[in-house]
Amino acid sequence: MKTLYRLALGLLLLPAVHAADPLSIAEIHGDGVEPRFVDEQVTTEGIVTLVLPRQFWIQTPSESPSSTRDGLEVFTGDPAAVNVGDRVRVTGFVNRFRRPDREKDLMVTRLIQPEIEVLARGQALPAAIPLGQAGWQVPDNLADENPSVDPTASAIDFWTHYSGMRMVVGEHRVIQATNRFGDTWVLPATEHPRLNELGVLAASPDDLDLERILITANPRLQPEDAPPALPGSHFTRIDGVANYAFGQFRVTTRHALEPVEVAIEIRDTRLHRGPEHLTVASYNVENLDPLIESIERVNGERDIDDDIGSGRMARLGEHIAILLAGPDIVALQEIQDNNGAEQGDVLSADRTLTALIEAVRAAGGPDYAFIDLPPPAPDAFGGQPGGNIRNAFLYNPARVELLPPGPRQIDDPAFAGSRAPLLAGFEFNGHRLMLINNHFSSKWGSSPQFGEQPQIIGGEAERPAQADALRRLLDAENAWGGEAHWIVLGDLNDHWFSEALSHLKAEDSVQPLINLIETLPEADRWTYLFSGNAQAIDHLLVTPELAERAEFEILHPNARFPDQAADHEPLLGRFHLPPAAER
Structure with a gap:
C-alpha cells in the first residue's frame, strides 16, 4: 500500500517525482530551445566548473x-557555498530567464531557488571543448528555423547547445x-585574410x-589594476565556461x-596640405562639449562629463593639429551645444567650437x-x-x-529627428568645392546579433532614404555638370557595402560618387x-573628376x-x- 501511495502521489505532484529522482542535465534541456520541465522542480548532479557572485x-x-x-546554470542570487571541483546535487525549479529591459535577448535556461548538497570536493573537472583552428568550429550560419538545437546547424545553436560547458x-x-566590464573580443586564429597589421x-x-569569441574576465579573480588586452595581443591562456548575458554568448x-x-x-598622416594640395578631414568627436x-x-550621472578637465578636448586638438596635420577643412560630427547634456533652451555651440x-x-595647429x-x-x-x-x-x-551665400542645413523629411546635413562652399586656388557634412540615423535600437531572430537593425530604412535625399540635392545642384567639385562626407552609420552607400554611390549610373574608402585594401577599410x-x-565620397x-x-x-x-x-x-589658371 505504501508503494502505491507514493506512485499516486507522484502522479498528482509530478515535480516531487523529478526532485526525488535525479535527472541528467541533458534530460533537463531536452532537444529543443525550450527545456522539458519549465517551472517544475527537478534534481540533478554535476561538477561545479565556475562560480560567480x-x-x-x-x-x-x-x-x-x-x-x-x-x-x-544554477542561480542563487547570493554567493553560494560551493567551489570549483565540487560534485553537487541540486534541487531547484527549471526557469527560462532574460532581463526585463532586454526583450530581444535570447532566454537562458537555469535552476532557481536551489537546494544544494555537496557530495564530494576536489573532483576532476569535465574535459573542456577546444575552440579554434585546431579544435571545434563555430558554424558560419547565424541561425536556422529548426526548433531543435543542432550545434552543427548554426552559431546560435552551437552556443546554445554548449552553454554552461567548459571551453578552452x-x-x-x-x-x-x-x-570597462572586463570583456575582450578574440579571434581563435593567428591569421585571417581580413586580420590587418x-x-x-x-x-x-x-x-x-561568427568565429569571433567574447572573453569575459572572472570578476572574482581579475585584479582591479589588470592591464587591458590590446588588438594584436593574446592571452597566456583562456579556460572558462560558455554562458550568455547582455545579448552575447561568451566564455x-x-x-x-x-x-x-x-x-x-x-x-601621423602622410598627407600634408601644400600650395597645390587641399586637405579635408572628417571626424566624429563623440558628444563634445566645454563644461x-x-x-x-x-537625466542621470552618466550624462555628466568633463571634456576639458579629462584632457579629451586637448587630445582632439592634438589629433587635428598633429595627427591630421591641420587640414584646411574639418567636417565635425557630434558637436554638442554650450551646456552639453543639460536640459534647457541653449542651442548654440560657439563655446564648444571655440574650445576645440x-x-x-x-x-600648434591653424587658427x-x-x-x-x-x-x-x-x-x-x-x-x-x-x-x-x-x-x-x-x-x-x-x-x-x-563662398556666398554661406552655409545652410539641408531640410528634407528624410532627416526628421536626425542630424540635418550641413552644406558649405569653399574656394581654394580658384577651385570651388561644395561639401555636405552628414551624420545619418544611428543604429540605436538594434537587437543583438545573437538575439531573437530576425535581427532588428536600427535605422535600416532611414539611412537609404537619407542617401536618396542627398542624391536629389546633388541632382538639383548639377553636381556633375557645374563648375564646383562636390564632397559628401561624415558619419553615415553604415558599411561601405550597405544599401545606403549603394544608393549614395549609384555606381552604375552616369552620375556616380566615388567612395574614397574603397580605394584602400578591404582589410584596411574601418573607422x-x-x-x-x-x-x-x-566615409568621404567625391564626384569623379575630384576622385x-x-x-x-x-x-x-x-x-x-x-x-x-x-x-x-x-x-x-x-x-x-x-x-x-594653370589647369
Missing part, C-alpha cells in the same frame, strides 16, 4: 570533450581592447565572422586573464574659423538628450575662402570597432584603445588643385 555552473563529468548538452581557446588574437578584423559583405574565465604586452603605434554638466539639469579651436592652436548652424529646436536632431548634437565645420581662412568587428561607417585628384587615408588614434578621445577614427583626403 550570484550563480554557478555545473557540468556532467566526462573524461573527453562531450558533444552532449551537459552544462547548466587555443591560438588566438585579441581584436578589440578590453572594455593593426590587429583588427575588418567587416566583410560576405562573412559575419567567462576560471582564472585571471594575463595579456601578453604588445606595442601599438599611432602614425561639466550639473546633476540637477541632466583653442586646443588645436595650443597643439581656424568655425561654422555652426544650431538645430531649430531643443533635441530636434536626436542624440544624447539635451546635447543638441549637430554637424559643424572648422576651416582655415588663410587657406580657403567661404569604428563594434563587437570585435572593424567597421567602415565614416582623379585624390589621395586618402584613415588615421587610427582611438578605436584600438580603452581610453579614447572619441569612438570613431578620423578620415583625411588630399586633393591636387593647382591654381585654376
Whole structure:
C-alpha cells in the first residue's frame, strides 16, 4: 500500500517525482530551445566548473570533450557555498530567464531557488571543448528555423547547445581592447585574410565572422589594476565556461586573464596640405562639449562629463593639429551645444567650437574659423538628450575662402529627428568645392546579433532614404555638370557595402560618387570597432573628376584603445588643385 501511495502521489505532484529522482542535465534541456520541465522542480548532479557572485555552473563529468548538452546554470542570487571541483546535487525549479529591459535577448535556461548538497570536493573537472583552428568550429550560419538545437546547424545553436560547458581557446588574437566590464573580443586564429597589421578584423559583405569569441574576465579573480588586452595581443591562456548575458554568448574565465604586452603605434598622416594640395578631414568627436554638466539639469550621472578637465578636448586638438596635420577643412560630427547634456533652451555651440579651436592652436595647429548652424529646436536632431548634437565645420581662412551665400542645413523629411546635413562652399586656388557634412540615423535600437531572430537593425530604412535625399540635392545642384567639385562626407552609420552607400554611390549610373574608402585594401577599410568587428561607417565620397585628384587615408588614434578621445577614427583626403589658371 505504501508503494502505491507514493506512485499516486507522484502522479498528482509530478515535480516531487523529478526532485526525488535525479535527472541528467541533458534530460533537463531536452532537444529543443525550450527545456522539458519549465517551472517544475527537478534534481540533478554535476561538477561545479565556475562560480560567480550570484550563480554557478555545473557540468556532467566526462573524461573527453562531450558533444552532449551537459552544462547548466544554477542561480542563487547570493554567493553560494560551493567551489570549483565540487560534485553537487541540486534541487531547484527549471526557469527560462532574460532581463526585463532586454526583450530581444535570447532566454537562458537555469535552476532557481536551489537546494544544494555537496557530495564530494576536489573532483576532476569535465574535459573542456577546444575552440579554434585546431579544435571545434563555430558554424558560419547565424541561425536556422529548426526548433531543435543542432550545434552543427548554426552559431546560435552551437552556443546554445554548449552553454554552461567548459571551453578552452587555443591560438588566438585579441581584436578589440578590453572594455570597462572586463570583456575582450578574440579571434581563435593567428591569421585571417581580413586580420590587418593593426590587429583588427575588418567587416566583410560576405562573412559575419561568427568565429569571433567574447572573453569575459572572472570578476572574482581579475585584479582591479589588470592591464587591458590590446588588438594584436593574446592571452597566456583562456579556460572558462560558455554562458550568455547582455545579448552575447561568451566564455567567462576560471582564472585571471594575463595579456601578453604588445606595442601599438599611432602614425601621423602622410598627407600634408601644400600650395597645390587641399586637405579635408572628417571626424566624429563623440558628444563634445566645454563644461561639466550639473546633476540637477541632466537625466542621470552618466550624462555628466568633463571634456576639458579629462584632457579629451586637448587630445582632439592634438589629433587635428598633429595627427591630421591641420587640414584646411574639418567636417565635425557630434558637436554638442554650450551646456552639453543639460536640459534647457541653449542651442548654440560657439563655446564648444571655440574650445576645440583653442586646443588645436595650443597643439600648434591653424587658427581656424568655425561654422555652426544650431538645430531649430531643443533635441530636434536626436542624440544624447539635451546635447543638441549637430554637424559643424572648422576651416582655415588663410587657406580657403567661404563662398556666398554661406552655409545652410539641408531640410528634407528624410532627416526628421536626425542630424540635418550641413552644406558649405569653399574656394581654394580658384577651385570651388561644395561639401555636405552628414551624420545619418544611428543604429540605436538594434537587437543583438545573437538575439531573437530576425535581427532588428536600427535605422535600416532611414539611412537609404537619407542617401536618396542627398542624391536629389546633388541632382538639383548639377553636381556633375557645374563648375564646383562636390564632397559628401561624415558619419553615415553604415558599411561601405550597405544599401545606403549603394544608393549614395549609384555606381552604375552616369552620375556616380566615388567612395574614397574603397580605394584602400578591404582589410584596411574601418573607422569604428563594434563587437570585435572593424567597421567602415565614416566615409568621404567625391564626384569623379575630384576622385582623379585624390589621395586618402584613415588615421587610427582611438578605436584600438580603452581610453579614447572619441569612438570613431578620423578620415583625411588630399586633393591636387593647382591654381585654376594653370589647369
